Amino acid sequence: MxxxxxxxxxxxxxxxxxxxxxxxxxxxxxxxxxxxxxxxxxxxxxxxxxxxxxxxxxxxxxxxxxxxxxxxxxxxxxxxxxxxxxxxxxxxxxxxxxxxxxxxxxxxxxxxxxxxxxxxxxxxxxxxxxxxxxxxxxxxxxxxxxxxxxxxxxxxxxxxxxxxxxxxxxxxxxxxxxxxxxxxxxxxxxxxxxxxxxxxxxxxxxxxxxxxxxxxxxxxxxxxxxxxxxxxxxxxxxxxxxxxxxxxxxxxxxxxxxxxxxxxxxxxxxxxxxxxxxxxxxxxxxxxxxxxxxxxxxxxxxxxxxxxxxxxxxxxxxxxxxxxxxxxxxxxxxxxxxxxxxxxxxxxxxxxxxxxxxxxxxxxAGHLGAPVDLPASSWGSGKDWRVWDGEQVADLVASGAALQRRLLAAVGEPGIARDPVRDQLVTEALLALSSDWAFMVTKDSAADYARSRAEVHTARFDELAALLGPADRDRAVGVAARLRADDGPFGHLDARAL
Structure with a gap:
């Protein structure tokens, strides 16, 4: 022991x-x-x-x-x-x-x-x-x-x-x-x-x-x-x-x-x-x-x-x-x-x-202490949020906030069946919101790549969102399938749960 x-x-x-x-x-x-x-x-x-x-x-x-x-x-x-x-x-x-x-x-x-x-x-x-x-x-x-x-x-x-x-x-x-x-x-x-x-x-x-x-x-x-x-x-x-x-x-x-x-x-x-x-x-x-x-x-x-x-x-x-x-x-x-x-x-x-x-x-083994109230924090520089929410990435933060508003508007009321278009739309939004892009920009580690990745996924989201009406259904399904071939990490992701 x-x-x-x-x-x-x-x-x-x-x-x-x-x-x-x-x-x-x-x-x-x-x-x-x-x-x-x-x-x-x-x-x-x-x-x-x-x-x-x-x-x-x-x-x-x-x-x-x-x-x-x-x-x-x-x-x-x-x-x-x-x-x-x-x-x-x-x-x-x-x-x-x-x-x-x-x-x-x-x-x-x-x-x-x-x-x-x-x-x-x-x-x-x-x-x-x-x-x-x-x-x-x-x-x-x-x-x-x-x-x-x-x-x-x-x-x-x-x-x-x-x-x-x-x-x-x-x-x-x-x-x-x-x-x-x-x-x-x-x-x-x-x-x-x-x-x-x-x-x-x-x-x-x-x-x-x-x-x-x-x-x-x-x-x-x-x-x-x-x-x-x-x-x-x-x-x-x-x-x-x-x-x-x-x-x-x-x-x-x-x-x-x-x-x-x-x-x-x-x-x-x-x-x-x-x-x-x-x-x-x-x-x-x-x-x-x-x-x-x-x-x-x-x-x-x-x-x-x-x-x-x-x-x-x-x-x-x-x-x-x-x-x-x-x-x-x-x-x-x-x-x-x-x-x-x-x-x-x-x-x-x-x-x-x-x-x-x-x-x-x-x-x-019993290593549990008294309750605690935690402050806002991270493991990044300064132990606050500056790496992901600082001046250098203010544009990414604003873009991410606007993207989330568009995302919540686009998913609407859940339908009876899964919709591959909305599933892919949600996937692209989540990829755009990865914390890595802001980290790479703040730390100047392949910053151009990071910005372009956030932009690419946001643009793909917007491309699908523009096709959500019934008139564009066939085209939307085709675009979603094309994007899923590149960006398909989560086959079970179901936009209805959002």
Missing amino acids: SHEGTFCLVLHSHLPWLAHHGSWPVGEEWLYQAWAHSYLPVLDLARRFADEGRRDVFTLGVTPVLAAQLDDPYCLRAFHHWLGDWQLRARHASTLWRGEPLLRDLAAAEHRSADAAIAEFESRWRHGFSPVLRPLLDAGTLELLGGPATHPFQPLLDPRVRAFALRTGLDDTALRLGHRPDGIWAPECGYQPGMEAGYAAAGVRRFLVDGPALRGDTAAARTVGESDVVCFGRDLEVTYRVWSPKAGYPGHGAYRDFHTWDHRVGLKPSRVTGKHIEPAGKAPYDPALAADTLRSHVKDFVDTVVTRLRSLRERDGRPGLVVAAYDTELFGHWWHEGPAWLEAVLRALPDAGVRVTTLRGALE
């Missing part, structure tokens, strides 16, 4: 709908890189824990819009091609890099990684993501978090649209996985006072906020307001050891550099080397050096968790809780060594006397 306290790892898996919307440098390439380097290894790690009979190892959030892509026949075919291309690029690198021993070995390692990914994909992932994840949930190895359909920033949604997006997302997850999530990772940890009532109505029993929303007191879960809905806060003191706005393990000079490419082969040959060194001056990646550094960072993290839990016990007179929460894509995609670090930490913490469990397990 553990005696230091409880640790929960929470991973949030999300990418916006990228299928059929560009490939390189922005678009589907993001999906396939994250799939190969994060989703395959993280699910493989979970499966190995399941094979050992481990339960409640960590909490995995998967957004409905990501799950839809990982199950989509078009994406499955394209990803298989991408894996084959990775294998060919590694083979080409072995020729180009043969004069440098470290790089020659790296090319061979890349080829082995591509081979293993292809074997994993062809044996376990041929029918998509859901058949891989479902047995891990059935076995109780993981706890699943869901969320609203297309990852909208919920505080900026009309209450009817907000409720519909959440219900559609939870329905989608239940359909794919046979498990309706009890908890959600609210997109961007966006919260507005009163949202817990909507969660309760949708059957959501727990959600994440960032640590400052609880004024840093994250040592227990709390019921929110007058509800029975529970919030967990990210412990930033611990979480930021790994990944913070300014620092963290992945920036160490020994790790593989995410930003430096050999564009002849589309592979990353360098280690970080130093923060202010230009790509041409970076040293070649040395896996032995990275492995040594990884061991020290595993020990540092375990020591940090134990120290934090001891200080909480001293302060409160009872075992405390640490919740460390990250984007899944950090592990493998952004931080090459991340999956190995993750496995080592999850194995080392129990040896250090720490209970490792899920959010569900933390509640079962």
